[in-house]
Amino acid sequence: MFQKILYKSRKFYDDDFDWENYTADSYERRLKGDVETAFRAISRAGDLQFDPATGHVMSHGAPIHPNQQLILEAIGRLEPARVHEAGCGGGDHLANAMTLFPDIEMTGGDRGRSQLMLALKRHPELSGRVGVQDLTMPFSRQWPRAELVYTQAVLMHIHTAVSHMVALSNLFRQATRWVLLVENVQCHNFVRDLRALEAGGHLDWETLHLYRFDGSGGARAILAAQVPVENLVPLETDAQLRDGETPSARRLRRADEDSARGLFGFDAA
Numbered sequence: 001m002f003q004k005i006l007y008k009s010r011k012f013y014d015d016d017f018d019w020e021n022y023t024a025d026s027y028e029r030r031l032k033g034d035v036e037t038a039f040r041a042i043s044r045a046g047d048l049q050f051d052p053a054t055g056h057v058m059s060h061g062a063p064i065h066p067n068q069q070l071i072l073e074a075i076g077r078l079e080p081a082r083v084h085e086a087g088c089g090g091g092d093h094l095a096n097a098m099t100l101f102p103d104i105e106m107t108g109g110d111r112g113r114s115q116l117m118l119a120l121k122r123h124p125e126l127s128g129r130v131g132v133q134d135l136t137m138p139f140s141r142q143w144p145r146a147e148l149v150y151t152q153a154v155l156m157h158i159h160t161a162v163s164h165m166v167a168l169s170n171l172f173r174q175a176t177r178w179v180l181l182v183e184n185v186q187c188h189n190f191v192r193d194l195r196a197l198e199a200g201g202h203l204d205w206e207t208l209h210l211y212r213f214d215g216s217g218g219a220r221a222i223l224a225a226q227v228p229v230e231n232l233v234p235l236e237t238d239a240q241l242r243d244g245e246t247p248s249a250r251r252l253r254r255a256d257e258d259s260a261r262g263l264f265g266f267d268a269a
């Protein structure tokens, strides 16, 4: 309790979890408790269907989590040749995407080796497609490049120094066309930080178009694109993303403090 109060009054935060112990400590429990009780986590051939006319993914039988539905809908609509999930955890989104879109090359990375072991246990078909990747390290040419790179519930938990900005910058070097961020939008000022990274020359892309991407199940995400995407609402502010949510004052304050630590570009002295 005392530690919690101290944590809340700190200016510099750690990440939300100790990633070394995360699988046994939190992830499997959350997967079983929060996801598998209400949604089908692992889909087989025929369970899912993508309708190109509406851009919607339908699940036959049990529902899938709205965030996963959004990821699959984004893949279906953008039609990338290669997709990479950074922070893929137990691999369910990746494996289900492979089942629904068998012609797309899928890879995944995660900083937790035990997370990747869990992914291989749940989805043996991911063998040879996943590897250790710490998004907060300097960019590695060994990371698989992909047209679309996405994260789901990864950057929202990263709060150590300016690590989430390093991770953002890395994503834009790994992705050649699109970056999809399926994250809790109260945990960082994603739009503000991305624009600051762009203005400071920290993104590899020549142009950056930001959109709000809404899944048919009610989930929302940020889609960043090198070239304009039709029929999506352009994103100017974080407020636009948070519209309709009840903001947590503590989270918003932490997001502001995280943003304020960034030093961008090369300002003349």
Ligand SMILES: C[S@@+](CC[C@H](N)C(=O)[O-])C[C@H]1O[C@@H](n2cnc3c(N)ncnc32)[C@H](O)[C@@H]1O
Residues within 6 Å of the ligand: 019, 022, 086, 087, 088, 089, 090, 091, 092, 093, 109, 110, 111, 112, 115, 133, 134, 135, 136, 151, 152, 153, 154, 158
């Ligand atoms: C909440 S889990 C989400 C996993 C998966 N994306 C999902 O939706 O089930 C967060 C994941 O991010 C990974 N992660 C945390 N920091 C990371 C980093 N710096 N680079 C790569 N992965 C990271 C963790 O190991 C963990 O698997």
